[in-house]
Amino acid sequence: MRKHLLIILLFLVSFSAFSQKSAKDYFMSGNQKFKAGKYAEAIKDYNLVLKQEPEHVTTLTNRGVAKDRLLDYRGAIEDFTKAIALDPKHAEAWTSRGLSKYNLKDYRGAILDYDKAIELNAKDAKGYNNRGLARYGLKDYRGAIADYTKAITLKPDYAEAFYNRGAPKYNLGDKAGACTDWTKAKAMGVKEVDQYLKNYCQ
Template identity: 75%
Template sequence: MTKILPFILFILVSFSALAQQSAKDYFISGNEKFNAGKYTEAIKDYNEVLKLEPKHAPTLTNRGVAKDRLQKYREAIEDFTKAIAADPKYTEAYLSRGLSKYNLKDYRSALLDFNKGIELDPKDFKAYNNRGLVRYGLRDFSGAIADYTKAIELSPKYEQAYYNRGAPKYNLGDKTGACSDWTKAKSLGLKDADLYLKKYCQ
């Protein structure tokens, strides 16, 4: 199963009055570097923010995501855990930590993080999709289908959820349903679905 990547938030967030402009400048710069794929450089900027604001949950989370992109999953998890300690209701930290745990195949622990993230933000369709991947990893095919279906209910054109839902359907013997989902994913622009259609649906 392929690795999945968390995303960072590019919104401007509030800093305390002390060194506010400097921290904000580094935060913006870090996000720009992340967006350009310069993850190591982004981490350096986030480090500067955290020297000024050591408990700034969005920066800790964004630094963790950059580390995840560098496949430093355990270091990423440490940052997400610090972010949660700083702000126990910061949804992105739970969801991002869940993704890093998924990439380490620590599915049971990842499931707990996704459960918490979805509890905090029950409208996040990508969270349901990613929890579906975790449940698929746990071979809970029915649970995975339920999560992908919820993601589709929240975002009817979310091609990744159709694509992902095909696999547990196929594993449960629903070839027709699986092929239908892969066909839908392909029609929405997901070219990878064509491989499954050719292999399993001829």
């Protein structure tokens, strides 16, 4: 299934006064490099931030996401776990760690993290979408559909969730429902859906 990482670009909020200027500069530079897809370079900037502010939760989380993008899932989980230890209510770290666990096929571990993220932020559509991916990985198709549907309820133009919901519907024998979801995803610009429409909906 197609995976969508949550890109975290939160503004710096808690650097100490003595190091604010340089740490903030490195933080913003790291975010710019991340947006440009230069994940290894972004990590270098985040390292410099953390050298000055080793307990800055947002930087730890951002660095974890960059590591995940480079397929360093275990390194990413280590950063997210540090962020969670420092701030257990930082929902983004729970969501991000869940996705890295999903990428390692630790679907049950991912679900536990998504459960916590959703508990902290019940209106985060991506949390439900990502938990749906993990449930699909466990072949809990009805549970996956419920999560994708909740994501769509929270965000009606959520193309990713429409795309993802098609597969469990198809696996449960609801071909019409699957093709409807995939058609909607295509209309919303999801190019990967073309193969599903061609193979299963003609």
